[in-house]
Amino acid sequence: MASFPYRCRHLLAAMLMLTPPCLVAAASSVETNQPWWKRAVIYEVYVRSFQDADGDGLGDLRGVVDRLPYLQRLGVDAIWLTPFYPSPQVDFGYDISDYRSIDPRFGSLANFDRLVAEGNRRGVRVIVDLVLNHTSDQHPWFRESASSRDNPRADWYVWSDGVPVDAPSVDAVQRRFAHEGRAPPNNWTSGFGGSAWEWVPARRQFYYHRFYRQQPDLNWRNPAVERAMTDVMRFWLDRGVAGFRLDAVTSLFEDPALRDEPAAGGLDAFGMPKLRHVLTDDLPEEHAVIRRLRAMVDRYSGSRVLIGETWVDGAASMRRWYGAPALDELQLPMDTVLGFGGPRYSPDWFRRRLREAQTGFGGGQPLFVFDNHDTERSIDKFADGVHDIAIAKGIATILYASQATALTYYGAEIGMRTRPPLRREDVRDPIGLAGWPQDKGRDGERRPMQWTAGAQAGFTTNPSPWLPVDPDRARANVASEEADPASLLGWTKALIALRRSEPGLQGGTMTLLDTVPPGVLAWQRLPGRGPRIWVAINMSAVAQDMALPAGAKPHALLTTEAAASHDGRALHLPPFAIWIGRVG
Structure with a gap:
């Protein structure tokens, strides 16, 4: 039996300036004529919580500039910035009072222009959050x-x-x-x-107001509203943004007759009847607007991109948001079901959803996401309390080694946890204030980024940041994990580097492998040329043997520290092990 030792050395490891868990081989980067966003890693920066450069306890644009070297080392292609516009901050920037400026708490237009310029110099594009559905009541x-x-x-x-x-x-x-x-x-x-x-x-x-009462919904049936918002988009495109993440984009239109929504049964966390939002969400009128916005964006050079916050269920709905078969609407509607809608760490769930993404989106490029500023972090959602880091590595493998654009959230790469407030008086989020204790709000997934184990985790010099730093910073922080090849950050860096360098992980096709042992999720990537790639994730606490094709000559590219191996006939996958390699 040939095994692959944990501390292997190779070219790509040197490129990473660390020894990844078991990075066995590297290939030269492949030129492609695909739009940049098709193979991109996009990193959500929650600006308030990423880095405070001026010491006021609140993250800012200068802080993002200061951390660009880290994002470049990680291998990020673009960052999505949460709202930084002038705002009363009732909903932390998603209530905008001026679409063409920067809230002084976050900096200035000069700071923004510097961020775009410095990001472009480092190969990190800037995508901005745009709230089309509503404004602040102070606008x-x-x-x-x-x-x-x-x-x-x-x-x-x-x-x-x-x-x-x-x-x-x-x-x-x-x-x-x-x-x-x-x-x-x-x-x-x-x-x-x-x-x-x-x-x-x-x-x-x-x-x-679909959301907070200080967020009145715009009337998109009025052409003047569309013209005004199109002008806003041009303002930021002219400043060099790579595209937009469109917030609440499925909610632009409501039933013009204002009919009652059907009841869904029961009460929500606020004591209101639950409703089926069939008259206020995902209405047919949306799509003509999105096609016009897409046509405008396409007139700019550089493959600008529209990403949609699309909380829709099922392939049929997703196809509509791509504009299939023409693919003339959103380039990247978020597949929010894959990462947020399923059960615990389950190969059956992921196999079903991955297959749907490959075959059911009408040719549109999947955009996978497991973490964002509105949901419990994936390490908590999928963890079992014992194998949490190993499971987080499996989730990262689905994100970065499948045939999809990858969208991640600050701190996911180091295993930051969700820590909701313990007392109502500590809550900052308006959802938590209104819904306590049934809904404790979103503060738990928005705590400051953990750069170091020191005071305030390297986020700020202010002893009172806008949200308290998690005591878990001693375990999970960038400084310690960059020095540890076996860490979640080490694994994430290695995955992204392999994604960038290996032809078999760029383009081509992806096929789910069904003849696998229970507890294993596996797929094949077949490039237009070169050997096929197998990705195998043991999602169970039991060792599994996975048969190899007859005559196969497997060559490992990346494995976890669990030392997954092969003997020419089968892959040997210890509990929660991951194996990525060429199968000639």
Whole structure:
């Protein structure tokens, strides 16, 4: 039996300036005419929590510039910046009051321009978050719209007279939110609790807000709104951004008749009836708008990209957001089901979802994501409490070695954990304040980045950062993991480097392998030329033997420290081991 020792040395390891867990061979980089985003690693930077350069306890754009060398070492192709625009910060920047400037807490336009320039110099593009669905209630557009029924922007938001509070159709929930004898026009609820309708005395009307009441929804049925937002996109494209992550993009339109949503049964964390959002989400009108925005973006050079926050279920919905078969809408709608919708670490789940992504998206490029600023971190979602780091390496392997664009979130590469507040008085997130204790909010996945084991984890010099640093920084931090080839960071770096250098992991086809032992997830990558690549992940606590094709000459490229091996006839996979290699 040929084994592959844990401390192997090779060219790619030298490139990484560390010895990866078991990096056995490297190939030269391959030129390709594919758009850059098709093989990209995109890294979400939650700006508030990434790096504080001015000592005020809040992350900023200068801090992101300071950490570009790390992102370059990691192998990131682009960063997605969460909102940095002027904002009352009710929803931490997703309530925008000026789309063409920078909130002074995060810096200035000069800081932003420097970030784009320095990022381009290091091969790290900048993608910005754009909130198309709603603005802040402090935005000048809304202030004007709310002032009267006959101003130039009176129809820029979704307004309703409501219905008489004593109308037979009005239920008890609607009556709770009545004003001046008028009740909300329907049963729609806010994602942050309560009715989705807010009364404005100056107009004696309600406005619609899918999210927090300080986030009024724009009226995309008004062409002036589309023109204004298109101009905003051009402003940032002209400053050199590589594209946009479009927030809440599936919620731009609502049922024009304002009919009640069907009940889903039960109550949400805020005590409101659960609804099926079939009249306020993923409506057909969305797609014509997205096609027009895509056409505008495509006129810019450099393969600019549109990424969508697409909380939709099923291949049919995903195909629509790609605009299949023409593929003229979003280049990269997020596959939020793969990483957020499934059970625990389960090969059956991932096999089913990976196959759907390969065959059901109408030819669109999959975008896989397991972590973001709104959800429990993947190391907590999939962990078993014993093999957590080994499982996190498996998740990273799915992300970086499958045929998909990879979207990750700061700290995932070092195994940062989700740490919700223990007391309501410590909560910062408005969802947690409204939903406590059933919903403790999103503070737990937004804590400061852990750069070192020292005070404030190297995030800030301020003893009072905007969220407390996790005590876990002594275990999980960049400084210690960069020095440890067996760490999760070491494995992630090695995976990304292999993804960049190995022809078999660039383009070609991907086929799920079904004749595998229980507990094993495996697939084959077949490039247009060169040998096929096998990726095998033992997702179980039991050693597994996986048969090799007759006459195969396996050559390991990357394995975990569990020393997965082969004897020419089978791969020998210890518990939670991973093997990536050529199978000639």
